[in-house]
Amino acid sequence: MSKKKEVTTETQILEAAKHVFQNKGMDGARMQEIADEAKINKAMLHYYYRSKQLLFEAVFKNAFLLLAPQLNKVLNDDSSIEDKIRNFTSNYISFINKHPYIPNFIIQELNRNPNFISNISEQAIFPNIDKFKKQVEIEVQQGILKPIAAEQLFIHLLALNVFPFIAKPLVKAFLHLEDKDFKQFMESRKKEVADFIIHSIKA
């Protein structure tokens, strides 16, 4: 096994593919555009990744592996529900500011091909809600939280944090925000969302 330039070319391709796929989606992306952006010959894309579909899947899994730990942290560590909500809300918004394309990319392509999730949902990294659920039940029983289904709370948390990024053009239009204002709006949501949730669920 010689490796010569394998590493650089292969990663160059993946980086370019990330950028193009995440901006244009599977259908809108063009292999030639990826090759141009990676500054390599188009044939190299197939040499390393065989087909557009497989290159896309590599990008998709790569994105999902970046996102999953963010969720797992909330679901599996031992801090209180309140702390988890505060931490997640703050961390997630910072995370997305660094990778603004990810949530939309994942959701967009998952809607295009819903079967695709079974490829991933079996992996160990895939977020599991069980521990979070038990913890909510305990805190409800202890009188820390008002009665609430953990599933609903979890989706509330996701919705409040993820939606504004996915619907960014819509939010900007509704609230008459420029890009700079939008960023500020999201920054203030770090505290706003956490407070909003905790006000609602604390006994």
Added chain:
Amino acid sequence: MSKKKEVTTETQILEAAKHVFQNKGMDGARMQEIADEAKINKAMLHYYYRSKQLLFEAVFKNAFLLLAPQLNKVLNDDSSIEDKIRNFTSNYISFINKHPYIPNFIIQELNRNPNFISNISEQAIFPNIDKFKKQVEIEVQQGILKPIAAEQLFIHLLALNVFPFIAKPLVKAFLHLEDKDFKQFMESRKKEVADFIIHSIKA
């Protein structure tokens, strides 16, 4: 002006285009597929709508005109904030059950081409937040609501209602739901979401 079959053919095309565009998006849709589904010759698409882009825009505006009144009702009628939240949450979820493709379609294509929203945001139908904002301020001042920015509340409301539909494949996977369970989950959210918001904001 003669009309012969204009009406039926033109609407047949629009219906087929709706279906195809909303399932596959602008890039994934094929003119031939739309023609096949409308059971007419492909040339008719261009005869009535000139180009793929214009046909797409017709579909897009059509979808937006269906969605906007749902929001305007919340923003512009005179009931209390609490009533508005309860009504919207219940009505919106029912509305999406009838048109499950709409929110994802709009957000997906708006992210693909964010400039596109300026085509629509100038129209009178475009939701305006001003009245809602004043109303929130008044109810806060009257001590009915805890202090909260109307903009944040509005996005909270949208997020909690819209997100689960957009992220349906993800929600299903996280919570291990089948389609039937998902529908039931969304049904229970009609009350759940409204209660959740109101618990949080009521003084």
Added chain:
DNA sequence: TTTTGGTTTAACCAAGTGGTTAACAAATGT
């Protein structure tokens, strides 16, 4: 130096793509 193996390239290809055209059919107007 020569051989060997993975790496890279330009040229190519078949299958689709949105869009057009010219001829034809069906109404409508006179």
Added chain:
DNA sequence: ACATTTGTTAACCACTTGGTTAAACCAAAA
């Protein structure tokens, strides 16, 4: 009745698409 406009069709076209191939390249092993 005839002419004119409107609706419909099949065939066609230029161009783009993902993918292939055969030859060239080039570092390291022999």
